[in-house]
Structure formats: C-alpha cells, structure tokens
Amino acid sequence: MSPRGVTIPEVRQQLFDAAEQVLLREGPSGLTGRAITREAGVATGLLHNHFGDLDSFLAALFVDRAQTATRRLQDLPTRAGTATVADNLMAALEMLFAGNLLALAGLALARPSIVPRLGEALGEGTLELDAGERLFATYLEAEQRLGRIPADADTASLALALVGAAHQLLLTRGPHAPDLRERMRCVVTALIER
Numbered sequence: 001m002s003p004r005g006v007t008i009p010e011v012r013q014q015l016f017d018a019a020e021q022v023l024l025r026e027g028p029s030g031l032t033g034r035a036i037t038r039e040a041g042v043a044t045g046l047l048h049n050h051f052g053d054l055d056s057f058l059a060a061l062f063v064d065r066a067q068t069a070t071r072r073l074q075d076l077p078t079r080a081g082t083a084t085v086a087d088n089l090m091a092a093l094e095m096l097f098a099g100n101l102l103a104l105a106g107l108a109l110a111r112p113s114i115v116p117r118l119g120e121a122l123g124e125g126t127l128e129l130d131a132g133e134r135l136f137a138t139y140l141e142a143e144q145r146l147g148r149i150p151a152d153a154d155t156a157s158l159a160l161a162l163v164g165a166a167h168q169l170l171l172t173r174g175p176h177a178p179d180l181r182e183r184m185r186c187v188v189t190a191l192i193e194r
Contacts, residue, residue, distance in 0.1 A: 066104070073095060077139045140153070162187070
C-alpha cells in the first residue's frame with residue numbers, strides 16, 4: 001500500500017492496468033474500486049481521489065485504451081501489398097485482442113452508466129468509436145486497388161463484419177479462449193476469399 005500523502009508516479013496507468021487485470025480475470029461484475037486498488041497495490045481511496053467515482057474512472061480507462069488501440073492500428077493501411085491479406089488482418093485483430101479493447105467494449109455493455117461519462121473523460125479530445133473499423137476499411141480499399149481484394153467487394157461492410165465478429169467472439173468466448181484466433185482466422189478467410 002502507498003503511504004498517505006506520498007505521490008505515486010504514473011498512478012493513472014497503474015490503476016488502468018490493474019482494472020484491466022481485474023476485468024480479464026473476474027469480468028465486469030468484479031470491477032469494484034476496492035478490487036482495482038488492491039490489484040494496483042495502492043490505498044483504497046486513491047481511485048476516488050483521482051477520478052471522483054468508479055464510473056468516471058471506468059470511462060477514463062475506456063477512452064485511454066481506445067486511443068491506444070487506434071494508435072496501434074494506424075499503420076495497418078501501409079501494410080497493403082505485403083504478406084497476405086489474411087495475415088495482415090489477423091495481425092491487426094491480434095492488436096485488438098492484446099490490447100483488451102474488445103473486453104472493454106463488453107464493459108460498456110455491462111455497465112451502461114459509464115457511457116454518459118465518456119464525454120467527461122475525453123475533456124477537449126474526441127473519441128471516434130469507429131476509428132478501428134475505418135482503418136480496416138482503408139486497408140481493405142488499398143488492397144482492393146492492388147487487386148488483392150475483389151473490385152466489387154464492399155470494403156466498409158467487410159471492415160464492419162471483421163470488427164463485429166471480433167467483438168462477438170471475444171464477448172462470447174473471452175480473450176483467452178483456445179479457439180478464439182482459429183475462429184477469427186476462419187471468419188477472415190470466409191470474408192476475403194469469396
């Protein structure tokens with residue numbers, strides 16, 4: 001535990017990382033202030049001192065992780081023409097799985113009370129919830145121009161189907177399900193090799 005009055009460097013990220021661990025281990029119902037601070041090894045009141053209440057904290061966590069995931073996917077369109085389309089898509093989807101963003105999306109479904117707090121958590125910034133989907137679409141359009149995706153393919157719908165399938169598989173199987181990646185590869189293959 002941290003002593004009272006001692007500043008903890010990077011406390012936001014420490015609490016965010018702890019919350020992710022609790023979420024992955026116990027699911028949305030296990031996310032309590034006490035569970036998060038215990039996981040982080042800090043005083044129980046620290047979360048409330050920095051964020052006011054649990055919903056504000058969870059909204060800030062969601063925004064932080066969504067922005068991080070979007071940054072990780074930024075180079076996806078530049079991969080067009082390299083490796084295989086399926087391998088590039090799987091690598092991008094792996095970033096979503098590894099970043100636990102889809103588990104956090106499940107949190108928003110389980111705790112709708114955090115949704116109105118997203119605006120507060122953003123402050124002056126913006127959160128484009130469809131940013132990942134748009135990056136997938138941009139990548140698929142680039143592959144389409146290279147002839148690696150059929151010319152008549154609806155790339156926006158393919159991107160939506162990929163992201164939607166990833167959400168569904170993660171929410172119903174969990175991030176550590178043994179068949180998650182295998183099932184996702186089957187979906188990717190079915191969608192792009194029509």
